[in-house]
Amino acid sequence: MRRIAIRGLEDCPYLDKMDGGERKRQSGPVTIGAETDRIYLDSTADCLIDDPGRRRRIRIRKRGSRSTVVWNPWIEKSARMGDFGEDGYLNMVCVESTNAADDVVTIAPGAEHHLWVRYEIEALI
Template sequence: MNVKVAVASKEIRVLRNIHGREFLEIDHPAVQARISLEGAHIVSCVPAGEEPLLWMSPIDPEEPGKPLRGGVPICWPWFAGERPGPAHGIARTSQWVLTDTYSAPHLLRLLLELPEDTIRKQLPGEAWRLQAEFELGQSLSINLITTNLSDKPQVLSQALHSYLPVHSIHSTQLWGLEGASYVDQVTGVASNTQHGAVTFTGEVDRIYYDHRSPIQLEGAEDQRVIVARDGSQSVVVWNPWIDKSTRLSQFPDDGYLGMVCIEAANAGPDARILEPGETHTLSTEIKRI
């Protein structure tokens, strides 16, 4: 059940769910989508005539104040536990505002911003501007735009934690990472080389470095998806598999069978140092082929 809050435009409505969390509900000729204003977190994107581009946990109650399981969480200004504070930073549990929209017959573009006073309160001594631009149509593009507003250099680590649906993880293959080096977060081995396609027979949690090329997901029923990135030389590939699925919050025990994460990132040695006034954009595009 949704409770109507306001109308942003004919194609964009602001709705509040039964728990009080607000979403942008998008109904456009080219795409239907849903974005939580808390976290600027897109949880659904369905191009006209296509299957969903994103996976969202069917048991997530979508309560306010809690990170959502699925879609594309925004990890910023640090990834995982790289700094003290909440895992993956402050952006995914902070309230954002819609600042601009653009509509054309084949796409809809939205710009959201994390208020500067929200950033200052949670990150004392730091000064940033953070915007998230969503371009929705036959593909999904996200640009995470960060500007250093301080008078000193600031360190930035981040990720667009994209959950993608698959028909079966057992038949899923990822191409485009052949020859890439990665850290295996499961085994703790820091130096590995990818040979052939990435396949899944157990838990996978890897950070690939010095990599810029698109990644192609291939699966059952002729599923093919391309994930491209810009402003990123690191990419995270993750599937929790059986045991971890039972320990994750808001995640079905068998959820690992139908999803995989391919995350555009600036993680580890790919963290960026932004000079005063400098802007960095981390981008990802997800599309079926």
């Protein structure tokens, strides 16, 4: 977990739920070193999770979404959750394509909204 880097959110504004919803701006790739709960706004690029430990990159492509949640419960919260195991938080990160915060979609009766996501695994050389 400490070695992954999430690319594609550089320079995006985000709401930091760990800091009372404070609006901030991402500088460089996202790395995880503590409890993280953020809503990235204006995020339309592919997200790339570089995982050098497993020599892979996970590519997340999306349409119908302009927001992305990045979440990891870290030590204390994962211990309370019960299904993570002792070090489970070190083996996961949530990168979720959403319609959240400034990107909420209201769907009128009979209308539709499509949010499409595709996950691809690539070799990390």
